[in-house]
Amino acid sequence: MKQADIDFWRGSIENTKVWMRARHKVWRRLLKAYELDFEVDGLPEDKTVRVSRFYPLSRQIIASISYNYPHVFFHVEEPGKEFASEILERVANAALEQMDTKAEVQQVIFDALFCDVGWLKFGYNPPGDADMIAPYTINDALSNDFPYVHRVNPFNIFIDPLTPPHKLSHARYIIEKMVVPLEYVRQDERFSNRRQIQPIDEEDTTDTLLADVEGSAASEEADAVKDAKTQGKMTVLYEVHDRMHRKRITFAESVREPIEEIDHPMLAMRPVTMPDPFTGEPLLTGEFEPEGGYLTNGGFPYYALQFDQTQDSFYGQPPMAYAEDTQKLIVESISRRADLLKRFSRTVLGARRERDANADIGETLEQGRDGDIIWVEDPSSSFRPMDFGNPPPDQLGIERDAREYEEQSLNVSQMAMGGGPKLTATQASLQASFGQLNREWMQLRVADCYKTTVHNTLRMMADARYTPEEFLVNVAQDEMEPVYEAVTADMLRVRFKIDIVAGSTSPITEQLEREDALALFNYTIQLPEINRTEAIKGLLKAFKVSDPEKYLGKQADADAMKLASMENVAYLMKGANPNVTPEENHQIHMGIHGQIQTLPEFQQLLPQQQQQVMAIAQQHLQQHMQALQQKAQGGGGAAAAPNPEGREVRERGGQEGNIVSMVRSQAQEMSQQVQRAPGQN
Secondary structure, eight states: OOHHHHHHHHHHHHHHHHHHHHHHHHHHHHHHHHTTOOOOTTSOGGGOOOOOSHHHHHHHHHHHHSSSOOOEEEEEOSTTOTTHHHHHHHHHHHHHHHTTHHHHHHHHHHHHHHHSEEEEEEEEEOSSSSSOOTTSTTGGGSOTTEEEEEEEOGGGEEEOTTOOTTOGGGOSEEEEEEEEEHHHHHHOTTOSSGGGOOOOOSTTHHHHSSSOOTTOTTSHHHHHHHHHHHHTTEEEEEEEEETTTTEEEEEETTEEEEEEEEEOTTEEEEEEEEEOTTTOOEEEEEEEEEEEEESSGGGSSEEEEESOOOSSOSOOOOGGGGGHHHHHHHHHHHHHHHHHHHHSOOEEEEOHHHHHHOTTHHHHHHHOOTTOOOOOSOTTTSEEEEOTTOOOTTHHHHHHHHHHHHHHHHOOSSSOOSOOOOOOHHHHHHHHHHHHHHHHHHHHHHHHHHHHHHHHHHHHHTSTTTOOSSOEEEOSOTTSOOOEEEOOHHHHOSOEEEEEOGGGGSTTHHHHHHHHHHHHHHHHTTSTTSOHHHHHHHHHHHTTOSOHHHHHTHHHHHHHHHHHHHHHHHTGGGTOOOOOOTTSOHHHHHHHHTTGGGSHHHHTSOHHHHHHHHHHHHHHHHHHHHHHHHHHHHHHHHHHSSSTTHHHHHHHHHHHHHHHHHHHHHHHHHHHHHHHGGGOO
16 A cells, blocks of 8 residues: 555544544443433532433333334345245345344444444354454354344444535445454454554553543543453454445554555455356356445445434434433432432421420420320410421422423323323324324334345345355245245345335334234125135234134134035036135045035936036046145155254155045045946936
């Protein structure tokens, strides 16, 4: 790297530190308040009543907008590949679980509430332990040979100060500060000048800690963190993501020249091929060339979760900053009230003449029980209470107003958190509507976070360099036995759009879905066009019943018997074959069709007509038998796949094999009956 470029990046690192210093100060102050570190002017620390408003607010927001995994929908835009959308959905949902995205997103939401921006980082964890990614210590938590997503401390991200407020992808660069074990850095063959890298010195730990501790370096906790980093021989790296020149550059704190400068690993690449000298077929060479663009959205392997917007800067005010003054006011008010009540005890002034008349009057007043009568000279003027501890009349009103203003800023619930006066129906409705709008606004940001995670993950897995070799997914269509195959790049190389229902992140969504399903069932169950059994199954699924067939029990069998009997009379007896569908209960149908010769309508037919009916019935039974054989073959294929359900599939396949044998026996018996039919009657 040229000296001018080294000077530029070194200067950019220091400049972004200065640019973020004031923001870090605000973030630290808010986090201290979350940790109940309060100060009230004029009161000692032991007199401060630590009532947190940040804690219930942050828990309420996180639980309301990111409680469950969202439901991911795919729309494949290429004709003839519509079923690929179902495969993509399965891959995406399984990947979200395997990367433990839920825990990372919840922490990122917390960061965004107190630090304005929460950061997610995307990448690929290579197979094995020999090729670990910095900062090394997180590798055990990542899935081997699989994409990863993890939260990055907001204090460690430094972006281009010229970044516009609404587009992170317009930034020239992003710098991530890492504190990593020196031992691993010196063993990492990707870095040059490794032996020149030095551990953190005790003198400069304040400037190179993972999170800036300016203003609290004298605290015991900060000293313990500093000692852990110096004793553990940690060092500081700066990972620069240069979007303009498509590079990833790494600097060490103690080495001026970069220790790494490579093409960015998230660049979209295609494999280089060469023709086979004998057959002319293209062969992989093991090399790759850029095909334009990045695998990750916006050109950076980061996603910034924000709930605030500004006019001229990427960073705005953290949402909790809007509740900071009300938090201080409530703590100060309650602390002063408690101090006032404890400082001045309630006392009683008594007339001396009462003491002269009764020397034990004071003790009698102290120890008097409920209902005791104390005889005095003048009840109206002998004693007077001194209430020094009463707070000013408007003190409670100030606290109530503070809570109401706080709810207007950050309320995401349909119920108010404060203890103010009872609201009218109109006021309650308006407040609930505002809370819903505020919640949905935040949910959209979280949905975008999941959408970006899914997009980046699938783009990485579709790249030949990063396709996991042992990631299995069910590729069978719905209603079919599961068939597990390894995910390959060609499965994911389709044009698709991602849609996420933001409401699926809400804890109340399941209840709303159940209410909708119940309402739909009540509205449609009386319609003659509605299949009653399927309607009941849909309702049971909405209530998370894993096996609706067990709930239906004999009802489902009764419906199958009814349908088979109708086929006997309406089709087979008239010489028509109704054919079969894979979803039918073939075993029950075959039992009913096998008894067709016992029907009175059959016995009234002429022998020639009976032969025709039995021939059609035998043909229909053969179709049921073929459907069972196909299902059994599908079950055998699924049982051979490496999945935990293989045993169940094999057992089911064995049962279906017995059914097929029974059908063949029934078919042979019916054939003999057809041959004997001319001699009947």
